[in-house]
Amino acid sequence: MDVVNQLQRQFLDYSASLHREGFLDDQFTQLQKLQDENSPDFVVEVASLFFEDCEKLINNMARALEQQGVDFKQVDASVHQLKGSSSSIGAMRVKNVCIAFRSFCEAQNREGCLRCLQQVTHEYSLLKNKLQTLFRLEQQILAAGGSVPAIE
Amino acid sequence: MTLSRESHTSTSNSILPQSANLLTENGKFKKSMASALPSGDQGAAEANSGNGGQMQKKPFTFNEIVLRNRLTALVVDGDNFCRLLEQGILQAYGLETQSVNNGDAAVELIASGAKFDLILIDMLLPILDGVEATRRIRAMGMRCKMLGVTACSGERERQAFLAAGVDMFVEKPLGPEILIPVLRELDGQV
Numbered sequence: 001m002d003v004v005n006q007l008q009r010q011f012l013d014y015s016a017s018l019h020r021e022g023f024l025d026d027q028f029t030q031l032q033k034l035q036d037e038n039s040p041d042f043v044v045e046v047a048s049l050f051f052e053d054c055e056k057l058i059n060n061m062a063r064a065l066e067q068q069g070v071d072f073k074q075v076d077a078s079v080h081q082l083k084g085s086s087s088s089i090g091a092m093r094v095k096n097v098c099i100a101f102r103s104f105c106e107a108q109n110r111e112g113c114l115r116c117l118q119q120v121t122h123e124y125s126l127l128k129n130k131l132q133t134l135f136r137l138e139q140q141i142l143a144a145g146g147s148v149p150a151i152e
Numbered sequence: 153m154t155l156s157r158e159s160h161t162s163t164s165n166s167i168l169p170q171s172a173n174l175l176t177e178n179g180k181f182k183k184s185m186a187s188a189l190p191s192g193d194q195g196a197a198e199a200n201s202g203n204g205g206q207m208q209k210k211p212f213t214f215n216e217i218v219l220r221n222r223l224t225a226l227v228v229d230g231d232n233f234c235r236l237l238e239q240g241i242l243q244a245y246g247l248e249t250q251s252v253n254n255g256d257a258a259v260e261l262i263a264s265g266a267k268f269d270l271i272l273i274d275m276l277l278p279i280l281d282g283v284e285a286t287r288r289i290r291a292m293g294m295r296c297k298m299l300g301v302t303a304c305s306g307e308r309e310r311q312a313f314l315a316a317g318v319d320m321f322v323e324k325p326l327g328p329e330i331l332i333p334v335l336r337e338l339d340g341q342v
Contacts, residue, residue, distance in 0.1 A: 027325045034244045046237060053233035084303030085233040088325040
């Protein structure tokens with residue numbers, strides 16, 4: 001029982017830190033509330049989909065920025081999509097980089113865009129790692145016979 | 153309050169290719185739903201509990217509603233993730249959903265006679281954009297609830313989308329504070 005309590009506390013603390021540090025916002029919490037016994041893997045699957053989508057969009061941006069004559073509209077279209085999907089999952093820091101990124105696209109500033117691309121790649125990697133840790137904690141709780149506490 | 157939902161499924165309801173299942177499609181009517189129906193609107197009852205007419209704002213959460221009726225929805229979004237997520241969220245409430253990833257497909261679907269209680273439509277779409285698609289859908293006489301759900305945030309975009317015929321302009325993410333009241337209204341729970 002002790003082990004479960006400890007793991008549950010770890011999970012709640014870790015989750016709180018992710019929110020505090022701006023990695024996740026309330027939208028993510030809302031998605032967690034949709035998870036139940038009928039769809040126990042809802043959040044994990046949503047997250048996997050997001051990272052797939054993210055990778056694809058980042059690759060599109062990188063390719064577009066590599067061109068001799070950069071098509072900033074194309075870059076902007078991908079950034080816009082990423083802004084939408086990151087806000088839909090609650091990936092706040094990724095979303096915020098996208099907002100800055102769009103300004104550089106509008107200004108047709110290639111250097112600025114490349115910096116943002118680097119930043120967005122960095123934030124996406126960070127988030128992916130952190131969510132994997134969070135999901136691992138959930139698995140440990142379940143394996144120890146406990147239940148994942150609800151985030152309020 | 154536990155979320156009870158029934159999954160109405162049809163072939164076009166599968167939101168992911170065979171390799172993954174975002175939500176369990178069990179197709180079974182959840183008998184527990186009957187007992188889980190709220191008796192009156194508990195949220196409103198609490199809010200109007202005679203404290204000098206002060207409305208206590210109760211924050212909405214995604215799992216705060218159980219639908220009594222069969223509702224159908226169409227999600228129109230060019231981004232795979234957003235399309236599947238919005239579909240997944242609506243399915244979680246028991247709506248029968250379909251989705252397309254461009255404006256032209258949406259118009260064609262409506263033109264072919266498909267009817268929906270709710271349409272979620274993004275602004276920037278391939279082939280035919282959301283504003284024009286909305287205009288054409290409305291021109292065909294579709295009076296259903298349409299929400300423009302988009303990452304666009306300017307006042308100009310808002311006005312344009314509303315003028316084309318969406319009932320609400322929603323900046324992504326689509327959260328429960330927007331969705332729950334809409335679902336309540338569509339379900340006749342207001």
